[in-house]
Every structure is written in structure tokens, then in C-alpha cells.
Amino acid sequence: MxxxxxxxxxxxxxxxxxxxxxxxxxxxxxxxxxxxxxxxxxxxxxxxxxxxVEKEFFEVSSGALTVLAANMLADKLGVEFVEWHHSLNPYEFTQRRHQVFDLEYENPQAGFLALFDRSGLLPFYDSKTNTVFVHPYSMQLSNVNQSTVFTPLFDQARAGRKDVEDARKARLAASWLKYNYYExxxxxxxxxxxxxxxxxxxxxxxxxxxxxxxxxxxxxxxxxxxxxxxxxxxxxxxxxxxxxxxxxxxxxxxxxxxxxxxxxxxPYHSTERLVTFEVEPTSVKSNLLRMADFYGYTLEYLATDYAVTVPYVTVLSRFMGESVGVVAEGYPVSIQTIESSKVIRVRNK
Structure with a gap:
């Protein structure tokens, strides 16, 4: 959209x-x-x-065992059990493609639907028991809660949902982040x-x-x-x-x-050393004098001194001509930097 x-x-x-x-x-x-x-x-x-902008995500590779991916997803979401229908052998199913999807902690069903997408299996999250049931997609609804044979219990779930949430925050702080951009x-x-x-x-x-x-x-x-x-x-x-x-x-x-x-x-290389510089609402001469001091140069101001009315932040780099030129931008003055004598000379245009 x-x-x-x-x-x-x-x-x-x-x-x-x-x-x-x-x-x-x-x-x-x-x-x-x-x-x-x-x-x-x-x-x-x-x-x-x-x-x-930012959401924690779950990533699973193509060819990974679906049962292991489901276990890991349950662990992240704080789901206590993943139970497979008795007619299924969980170890026969593998992921058909690489997937990355957002983790919805308040809606575990969404994550499992994404994981089992196009697998021929239907996961169902029961919030009362905090359990995900995995069924053949074409099964009769009356058989949904039939007994199962695969019921892993996760240590993280035993500690309670609060511990799960604390662990989630710790993982988010330590792990890579997913940043979303939009059409x-x-x-x-x-x-x-x-x-x-x-x-x-x-x-x-x-x-x-x-x-x-x-x-x-x-x-x-x-x-x-x-x-x-x-x-x-x-x-x-x-x-x-x-x-x-x-x-x-x-x-x-x-x-x-x-x-x-x-x-x-x-617009420089990522390794370029930069320092921000606050241009104050004083005058062109006053700000250039501060810049000259930073570079260890002497300022020779031979031009009309114009007022700077709006403060802003600019950048100082080893490209001194570009850096000092920003302050004079829009004013009828010219700036000359003389490296041999370490002088910044300003004249009227």
C-alpha cells in the first residue's frame, strides 16, 4: 500500500x-x-x-529441519509446547526457502503461519495452554486436538513469561537489528x-x-x-x-x-576524520575566527562583516577550503586559504 x-x-x-x-x-x-x-x-x-522502524526478526535457511526451526521460534516467542499430529513425522519436513519475518510477541500465531507457509501443514496456537498444534492442512477441524507424540518443553518457558520478555530484550540489545523502510x-x-x-x-x-x-x-x-x-x-x-x-x-x-x-x-570516505562545528548567530568574521583557531591558522578579515542570524551545524574536515567556505556561502565575500603562511584571507567580492 x-x-x-x-x-x-x-x-x-x-x-x-x-x-x-x-x-x-x-x-x-x-x-x-x-x-x-x-x-x-x-x-x-x-x-x-x-x-x-525497528523490529526483531526470525531467520531460517532453506533446507533447515522445520521441527528445529519451530522449536527455535517457540523458544523466542515464549511458547511452551509445539505438538505435532500423531500422523506426522516432524523430521520429514524441511524449509523450502530462506525466510525472514518479524516476531510478533503478542501474536505467536502469525510467526508460525509464516514459518509453515506453503508447507502443507497448519499450525494452530492455543493461548490457553500456550501451545502450538501442527496438523496436516487438509484435516477435519474435529480432529485438531487429537493426542500428539512430539511435545518438547523449553527451559525458558519454565521461568515464566516475564523471564522470556527479559531474555527477548537482552537478545535484541545484543543481536543485529532489522530496520524497515517503506514504499x-x-x-x-x-x-x-x-x-x-x-x-x-x-x-x-x-x-x-x-x-x-x-x-x-x-x-x-x-x-x-x-x-x-x-x-x-x-x-x-x-x-x-x-x-x-x-x-x-x-x-x-x-x-x-x-x-x-x-x-x-x-560526501567523504567512511574513514575520514570529521568534527561538527556550531555556527553561532553572531557574524561571519566571528565564526571564521573560531574556525581559524581550530585549524591553527590566522584570520585576515579584509571584508564587510555580515551578521549570521540563523545558527546551524556544519562539519570541519581536512578539506579546509570546503569547511570554511560554508560559513561564507551566500555572502559577497571570497575566502583564500594560504597553507604556506597558515592564513585565511577574506575579501569583498
């Missing part, structure tokens, strides 16, 4: 590297630069209404929603908007998911998938700045 997107905010763009305003995830990221008439769907409401949502919206879900303090988009517009606005044709060791790994995998699907040769990486808990999306 296609998800209707919420639009109606006019975005601002950068002709150079786009920078994100200081914001929490309830605010719209402001792109410093000239205004554009193009409307974008990347508004807070679209992120806040984004469907569920009709853009890459920009999806990363924004995943970042909010992951608890990052903010999301810094440090990309040349014009160059990366097609990629950021790429809409997923169908709902799917990525799996990762953590949220950063899942986002990196999503970017890689999107680059492949758009046949793009652009370089895009995601970086987590641990000191500030910020997520940075940038």
Missing part, C-alpha cells in the same frame, strides 16, 4: 555543501543558501508519522526517521544539495528492510543499497560523532 506523504514546506538549498541548522528532530533542517521554489516532503510530520518514502526521510528512532541528538546533512538531490529524493519503490549490528551499520547499508538501486557513483558515508551523539551524512 502506498503511503501518502505530507508535503508543503519550501526547502532552502546550498550550492556548496548543505548544512543543517541546530535542531532537534521536531524541527525542519534549514539548508543555508538561496531559496528554491521546489517543494520537499522532508518535513517533521513525515518523520514523526513514519511507520515502525513512497525518500532516502532523506528514511534516514531522518531511523536517526530519530536510534536516539541521535541531531542529524547533520553535509552534502552538496544540487549534486545529491536525486539521491536524497529517491523514493523506494517497495517496502523492505536492512539489517545491521546497530543503527549506524543499518543506515550505512541503506545508503549502499540506495546507491546501487540508483546506479549512482556518488560517495556518501554516515559517521557517528560520539562526543555529541550526532549523526553526520557526508
Amino acid at each position: 502506498r503511503i501518502t506523504l505530507m508535503a508543503g514546506v519550501v526547502a532552502l538549498m546550498l550550492s556548496g555543501c548543505s548544512t543543517t541548522a541546530l535542531y532537534d528532530f521536531e524541527s525542519f533542517p534549514v539548508f543555508k543558501g538561496e531559496a528554491s521554489s521546489e517543494e520537499h516532503a522532508d518535513v517533521p510530520l513525515a518523520v514523526n508519522l513514519y511507520p515502525q 513512497g518514502y525518500t532516502l532523506h526521510q528514511t534516514i531522518s526517521a531511523w536517526s530519530k528512532h536510534a536516539g541521535y541528538s541531531s542529524l547533520v546533512w553535509y552534502l552538496p544539495r544540487e549534486k545529491y538531490a536525486d539521491l536524497l529524493d529517491y523514493q523506494f519503490a517497495e517496502s523492505d528492510y536492512e539489517v545491521g549490528r546497530n543503527s549506524l551499520h543499518a543506515i550505512q547499508n541503506l545508503i549502499r543499497t540506495s546507491l546501487q538501486e540508483t546506479e549512482s557513483d556518488l560517495l556518501v558515508s554516515a559517521h557517528h560523532e560520539e562526543d555529541t551523539n550526532r549523526l553526520i551524512i557526508h
